[in-house]
């Protein structure tokens with residue numbers, strides 16, 4: 001019988017093939033008797049150098065242990081967050097739903113103008129100069145549940161009720177605003193009947209932008225329609241595309257340039273710049289931080305045919321895979337893969353480390369990002385005697401991506417900009433003949449999500465919850 005210590009070590013080392021659905025950063029200690037699977041795996045894990053995962057906070061450990069990895073379509077609506085939270089002061093300690101809030105947290109989150117710069121919203125307080133024995137002299141709860149505190153060093157703090165109420169939430173509810181969670185509507189080929197769309201005119205008038213980012217967040221993509229009365233002059237279309245995209249956030253520069261305007265001329269050494277078919281993929285698998293959004297706008301296609309665009313909901317396919325074969329889902333979530341972009345002279349871009357095809361938030365278990373580009377794939381981080389396990393799992397995912405019912409094909413047209421979430425939705429195209437000109441751009445994930453969060457929750461809504 002192995003010792004408990006050895007069993008713990010095995011758990012820590014077994015990044016690959018952990019018990020199903022445990023988040024990567026857990027160190028859940030299973031009783032030795034239930035460690036059969038881990039024991040088997042630990043033999044292999046000796047050969048796979050893995051980082052030591054520790055979890056120093058007992059609460060976090062308990063919280064993570066119950067979380068299941070996967071796609072989650074639902075979300076706690078912001079309006080329903082933190083209802084009926086009890087806030088009181090007992091014996092000079094602040095209690096939120098019966099839990100004592102540490103003084104250091106209260107003092108650190110003081111919102112007064114000495115502690116937070118009014119204009120920049122940055123903390124001015126020297127947190128680690130707060131004496132460890134700081135105590136509350138007196139405190140009272142207001143009708144809006146804000147708490148007024150007088151500290152024993154004389155400082156006065158007001159903590160807004162919204163900030164205190166958020167203390168009652170779990171990792172999932174705290175993510176709603178922080179990560180800009182919203183309802184996720186998974187889709188298949190039938191989305192072609194009624195794809196999400198907003199009009200460029202609405203965006204110009206100011207209302208459409210919110211609608212656009214909210215739709216992209218829910219469905220993973222959205223079209224922007226330029227009224228035909230505005231014309232189809234290529235220069236006008238190029239300019240309008242850029243204007244719309246820059247309203248979301250600034251355009252990201254890469255080795256392909258900034259705003260792109262490309263044809264099949266190998267201007268960059270990448271198959272995107274040819275007329276061959278491209279299977280469903282996400283872009284930038286070779287970056288540690290792949291572009292968050294990607295846009296395409298067909299400016300013209302003459303003297304030929306083909307070049308239809310393909311979209312596949314990567315989250316829907318991932319959810320299907322988890323249902324069909326949870327083990328395959330786990331392999332794609334645990335095994336790191338490298339990618340590269342090496343076509344251009346003097347360039348071989350690779351991420352600073354390998355990343356799995358399916359990446360989850362360790363705190364909530366939610367699927368966050370899909371990376372999938374078989375053309376740009378490089379090394380798989382498994383010893384050669386086990387690498388086939390990854391191929392078997394990836395083949396299952398690939399089969400789902402290629403199901404007719406999961407493929408949404410659409411011929412792009414001048415006047416209709418396609419914008420999609422490159423962390424979720426895969427794109428491809430069929431081969432084509434003739435001259436086909438497409439423009440578009442990449443936008444960073446953090447920047448477009450910031451736009452989304454402000455659109456969805458308002459600046460105040462986002463700011464009121466920064467403390468936890």
Ligand SMILES: C[N+](C)(C)CCCC[C@H](N)C(=O)O
Pocket residue numbers: 256260262270271272281282283284285373376
């Ligand atoms: C979009 N743009 C035309 C600039 C280039 C596309 C590069 C495609 C590359 N194989 C990737 O997957 O990232």
Ligand SMILES: O=C(O)CCC(=O)C(=O)O
Pocket residue numbers: 272278283296309427428429438
């Ligand atoms: O030509 C297309 O429609 C898309 C090409 C592509 O995948 C890309 O540029 O990222």
Ligand SMILES: [Fe+2]
Pocket residue numbers: 272281282283427
């Ligand atoms: Fe692409």
